[in-house]
Amino acid sequence: MRYRLKKRLIPVGADETVPEGEPLVEIMSKEEYFKAYHTKYQDHLLMRNLERAQYCRAELLKDCVIGTLVIPVKKELLGRPVVFGYYMDQTRLIFIDDSGKVEKNLHEMDRIQIFDKTCVSHMFFDFLEYLVKDEIEFLQKYEEKLAEMEDRIMSGRRYRSDVPASILRARKELAKISSYYGQLLNISQTLTENYNGLLKDEDCALFYLFSGRIARLSEYGKELREYALQIREMYQVHIDMKQNHVLTFLTMVTVIFMPLTLIAGWYGMNFRNMPELNWDYGYLVCVIASVIIILIEIWYFTKNGWLKR
Secondary structure (H helix, E strand, C coil): CEEEECECEEEECCCCCCCCCCCEEEEECHHHHHHHCCCCHHHHHHHHHHHCCCCCEEEECCCCEEEEEEECECCECCCCCEEEEEEECCCEEEEECCCCHHHHHHHHHHHCCCCCECCHHHHHHHHHHHHCCCHHHHHHHHHHHHHHHHHHHHCCCCCCCCHHHHHHHHHHHHHHHHHHHHHHHHHHHHHHHCCCCCCCHHHHHHHHHHHHHHHHHHHHHHHHHHHHHHHHHHHHHHHHHHHHHHHHHHHHHHHHHHHHHHHHHHHCCCCCCCCCCCCCCHHHHHHHHHHHHHHHHHHHHHHCCCCCC
16 A cells, blocks of 8 residues: 655555655555565565564664564553564655554544654654554553552452462563563664664654653653562562461460460379379369460460460
């Protein structure tokens, strides 16, 4: 699919020719791109990068910029990302995409556009802006999710067995999204440097502004990762406290019944001349003494706060 850039995207017919030097945006599959462009070094480099794309990148070559975009899917951050490549020179912006995601984004951008698009570099800036337009809202919702998890731990309610797995998953997802922001920041900073002279000064200023926005998103993502780490530590502390309470309770039970164990062992020896061995009320006295000892111990432990949670 091809589009002219005349303040907005205007579709170009299959048989329609575009004058040389007119800004043009194209969307191609990998196969289409390879058939149309396979003679220059940058074409082979771009295809090679696409074959093993694992992160977002931008490379400034002599007369163009090439790179890949690896975009996490918000509904499944740990799943398979959307991957496509791009080529940009003075008059052409080509997206190499087999997923259909780029065409969908361009149509949505054209529908809600705010600024007129006059050149391909401006169009690429708008495209990057569109990719992160909802990121603040996404991060805020993720922060609310973490806060809810924290409240559940702090409330003292019964812990669900999936809490550790949820915390671990949150940390992995936030690590991935933070890495994505860092990669976009590298792209915008590379374009801002503009050491091949491809961009105009005003275009470099746009990518500089984009760098600032991505830097703030990246910082927010790092803060959420630290928040998730604190929640994990908090959860571990609560688990340790519960275990300590159980051990304390078992220790108190052992201490309470230790005198009874002594009495049972002492009078279980059954020597001939032991006191109260043949006494009619010996058993009753032993029971009453055991109950009194237990009550005294419980009163003493309670008074000192040893039986409290």
